[in-house]
């Protein structure tokens with residue numbers, strides 16, 4: 001029997017989430033509530049500018065009012081925090097997102113901690129990260145949430161499965177490992193110091209790659225039938241590619257996300273969802 005590979009269409013799934021978010025926003029509109037998201041962009045990194053544009057256009061399709069706060073490249077940590085504190089106080093802003101990376105080696109930790117946990121739609125605040133680690137997920141990082149969402153939509157069982165994550169960043173690898181543990185998967189997390197990457201990746205029923213290294217994952221590193229989530233976004237010449245050798249690996253995978261059109265759109269979709277969750281929580285008394 002020939003098993004066909006499922007191409008996980010992140011863009012189509014994101015379209016469904018946008019429609020669902022719009023419905024939720026319409027319900028709130030009956031009570032004169034409009035969900036509001038503020039993004040904070042420091043400096044002029046072209047990739048960040050593009051991501052911010054993608055997020056704002058998704059908001060406009062999903063019934064969320066959004067605004068971008070632009071701060072100059074030369075901003076100090078204190079100036080960024082002062083701006084965030086202003087947004088914390090505004091009732092028309094339900095979600096705040098500080099776009100990463102910050103320029104010039106500015107440390108994002110303190111600025112991130114200044115976002116009210118209730119408005120932290122990226123899920124990066126230590127209070128939300130701590131809750132996640134303790135198994136009481138509230139607002140959580142959007143990329144891992146998008147992966148979990150897609151797996152649920154594909155009816156893929158997580159309990160007892162072998163999940164291998166390549167990359168242990170604070171925004172993808174670490175929170176995803178905690179979310180998978182919360183769902184009773186067996187989790188391995190690999191990184192640059194892992195001695196034999198292939199030895200681990202071959203165990204995976206679900207393989208998530210977030211390393212930022214084009215072509216890192218080849219066919220022989222993947223178990224046939226595995227579900228592959230390629231988080232990487234790399235520019236090679238004028239092309240955008242992931243971390244997985246898509247041509248090769250898509251031949252044997254059970255399911256795979258393309259780049260572009262996979263995990264990226266799912267990430268943005270989860271930002272919309274969490275903005276609605278935050279808005280509903282903050283306006284409980286008015287509903």
Ligand SMILES: NC(=O)C1=CN([C@@H]2O[C@H](COP(=O)(O)OP(=O)(O)OC[C@H]3O[C@@H](n4cnc5c(N)ncnc54)[C@H](OP(=O)(O)O)[C@@H]3O)[C@@H](O)[C@H]2O)C=CC1
Nearest residue numbers: 143167168169172191192210211212231232233263264267
């Ligand atoms: N699609 C989306 O929505 C998103 C995409 N991204 C993309 O995902 C990629 C990863 O980003 P991010 O999660 O922020 O991680 P970082 O770029 O901060 O870190 C990369 C991680 O991969 C590990 N790593 C690097 N090279 C190798 C290697 N050769 N073998 C094994 N592990 C390796 C690093 O290990 P160590 O720390 O030990 O060096 C580190 O844990 C980037 O391409 C980024 O653009 C990120 C966020 C969202």
Ligand SMILES: Nc1nc(=O)c2c([nH]1)NC[C@@H]1CN(c3ccc(C(=O)N[C@@H](CCC(=O)O)C(=O)O)cc3)C=[N+]21
Nearest residue numbers: 051054098099100101122142240260261262264265267
């Ligand atoms: N505070 C913060 N929150 C983030 O969520 C955050 C961040 N900072 N910094 C950077 C990363 C990266 N990220 C992406 C979002 C969407 C796509 C996306 O939609 N990409 C499209 C287009 C890709 C292309 O062509 O370049 C796609 O994959 O189809 C990608 C990457 C969010 N991040």
